Amino acid sequence: MLRQIAILGPGLLGASIMQAARARGQAARLTAWSRSERTRAQCVGHPWCDAVVEDPRECVRGADLVVACVPVDRIGPLLELVAGDLAADAVVTDVGSTKAGVCAAAERVLPAGRFVGSHPMAGSEKSGPAHASPELFAGRVCFVTPTAGSAAAAVARVEQFWQALGMRVAKETPETHDRIVARVSHLPHAVAAALCALLATQPTAWGAFAGQGLRDTTRVAGGDPGLWRAIFQENRTAVLAALADYQQVLEQLRMALAAEDFGAVTALLAQGQRWRNRWEGENPAPRTGAGGA
């Protein structure tokens, strides 16, 4: 059991961590800091919160695990602020959805070896501690992204912590993590959004001739543009590389069709179909629509 877990930013993820840690007996003490008075008020008086404070430095004092649950561009500055108040044995992690930038920023401001990045693949359309759940993480994947500078004991503590909350840990470098999510999550969004942006320039009446294929292919493009702009911005380098790779495959298909090389057209379609069928077989659709990352 940990001595004290400090949560910087008890929103949906942060408060869910507190609830899960308490429910599973992972920490003697759970402290939280939020810059929002409303969020602090929502944490008071629950069995999963032993103290909620206005100063992040006070929150981390004595903690052997600190989890930064603020937007990725605020993690570096926040950790710089609390660095001087960390316990000598403190390990620090985060829950940001991109990792290379976060890990570099955190390692710049923290004592050597103490930061190990995390990305729990769990979430909800809802936000805030009122929607938190102790079961949010159960059965889901958590990326843990050590670097050459990470202390082995720190990596082990972070891994064991997520496993104790019921997660399967996938250990990758920050850069590999960013490449993976760029390809399996951010690229599909870009592809669908561009398709809808093109259809937006066509006669409106044409929409009536589209069917289930277009419906599925473009569903994610209904997502919030501000949120996705932020994701593309955070993971810009990896998204750019994924887009360039994708453009190359699409151009292969177009050139084969232009050259009437139907053997090459079929080969590309068949390669895609084989991948899709194997992936669907290995990753069948869940029974419930809950969760997602």
Place this chain on the structure above:
Amino acid sequence: MLRQIAILGPGLLGASIMQAARARGQAARLTAWSRSERTRAQCVGHPWCDAVVEDPRECVRGADLVVACVPVDRIGPLLELVAGDLAADAVVTDVGSTKAGVCAAAERVLPAGRFVGSHPMAGSEKSGPAHASPELFAGRVCFVTPTAGSAAAAVARVEQFWQALGMRVAKETPETHDRIVARVSHLPHAVAAALCALLATQPTAWGAFAGQGLRDTTRVAGGDPGLWRAIFQENRTAVLAALADYQQVLEQLRMALAAEDFGAVTALLAQGQRWRNRWEGENPAPRTGAGGA
């Protein structure tokens, strides 16, 4: 009521036309030709088939409406074969899923003004007369694609026929039809197939990190590569144009991201989101999964 409808190729669509025409009292006589002995045998002895013959010329004799329900690349040669046996007042149409090539081929071999192309947006994963249904067309859209050479009376006869089977008719030129289906149906398939072909080149383990977004975006890529190669081949010109347009939008997105022009990134995502939300609102998902085109 028509005097006689001749169906060249009573597969799923052709036999469904016969059943629907009989059920709705649209023709005194229904004749069919198939080059397949098995298909001919499946048509014998049903109330919706008055005669099934081995010679397509015999099938069309006396008919005032001839419907070619064979693959698009066989329509021209087949109509050339029967041209000399058509009644003086016969009107000819088809059910092919591309139109510019079919209409040009048909007009080359038939008497002036008598051919009017059709594309009923109805179908099933199943094929053959055994899976035909008199309700296959009800409530669905049928493209009718007259050209400058089509006789007005022929266009009217074809339109009224599909309407009598319960369809909503959309009148477009063959070229516009091909552009529409290229953009709302064939392009989404190409986009999803290319995404899967790219993912097929990435480490297999990465698939475990993908979620519902990738599942939806790539669902259609599970379709038969041979079938889709044929569709891309038939509609090659329009698919090439749609692909080129799409590549341009995708490149806009990539360039905006590369230039860190996040205003432009957001604008493109927002344009796509607006289109998607309006389209979903105007075309809500059907209750059943039946039908499709």
